[in-house]
Amino acid sequence: MAEAIVSVPATARRGEIIELKALVRHPMETGFRYTQRGERVPRNIVTQFVCSYDGAEILRATLHPAITANPLLVFNAVATVSGEIEFRWTGDNGFSVSEIATIVVN
Amino acid sequence: MxxxxxxxxxxxxxxxxxxxxxxxxxxxxxxxxAWATSDSMQSAMRQVTGEAAVRRGRVKLDMPPLVENGNSVEFSVTVDSPMSATDHVRAIHVFAEKNPLPNVISVYLGPRAGRARITTRTRLADSQKVYAIAELSDGSYWSDAVDVIVTLAACLEELV
CATH class of the missing domain: 1.10.287 (Helix Hairpins)
Structure with a gap:
């Protein structure tokens, strides 16, 4: 499995509202679990997600341990220009993954 | 005696x-x-809303009322908003009352999103009430809540 999977329509009409899906591979260890030896398993989660497109931030999210492993986010954007849509996840222990998808807007 | x-x-x-x-x-x-909640929930909610009043309505939290596996519960939050430059949703916050940490996710968006709707997946530690609060560009706060019964909770006690 790739580090991240995103879904963006290949083409759209200008002004159309498109659906974007973004999933990243991550265990999302909550920090609330213990090992059999009684040691707390340290928290290791994705804390931030940002989607940018056409020079603007479409959506930014702050994630907490309650979000499942391999966090998925589905949201919308207005198709404005042809170009790149960037998805970026950052988190504990220096976690940083980004994915870029291109869209053609007619 | x-x-x-x-x-x-x-x-x-x-x-x-x-x-x-x-x-x-x-x-x-x-x-x-507008909602009765526990102390940790209250403080978590106050961190995002401040002293502003939170009204019911305009927000729809879509979550199944009966969940078999608390480890992965898909839900969506939809806010009734035109998402224009002058009238849009600034943020959507989700809270789960009986989780060890009530915060679930905070999403910040704007008119470029086109539609005020997000879908994601959460863990639920117990049967509980889940809340969604939306912050609008006019500074008002709106909310919705759903009672969820979880038959198999997300395993906090599970040893790894």
Missing amino acids: AADSDTRGARRGFLITASQVAGGVGLAALTDR
């Missing part, structure tokens, strides 16, 4: 007073916040 029943009586008196005080606080919180 007499001393014992005295302390017991005193304790009962204290408990009654305490419950009345708590009841009063709860009632105040209810009218103020």
Whole structure:
């Protein structure tokens, strides 16, 4: 499995509202679990997600341990220009993954 | 024995007073916040809303009422908003009352999103009430809540 999977329509009409899906591979260890030896398993989660497109931030999210492993986010954007849509996840222990998808807007 | 029943009586008196005080606080919180919630939830919610009033409506939290596996519960939050430059949703916050940490996710968006709707997946530690609060560009806050029954909770006690 790739580090991240995103879904963006290949083409759209200008002004159309498109659906974007973004999933990243991550265990999302909550920090609330213990090992059999009684040691707390340290928290290791994705804390931030940002989607940018056409020079603007479409959506930014702050994630907490309650979000499942391999966090998925589905949201919308207005198709404005042809170009790149960037998805970026950052988190504990220096976690940083980004994915870029291109869209053609007619 | 007499001393014992005295302390017991005193304790009962204290408990009654305490419950009345708590009841009063709860009632105040209810009218103020539109929802009755636990202390950690209250503080988590206040961190995002400040002292602003949160009204019910305009927000739809879509989550199944009966969940078999609390480890992965898909839900969506939709806010009734035109998402224009002057009238849009600024943020959507989700809270789960009985999770070890009530915060679930905070999403910040704007008119470029086109539609005020997000879908994601959460873990639920217990059967509980889940809340969604939306912050609009005019500074008002709106909310929705859903009661969820979880048959298999997200395993906090599970040893790894």
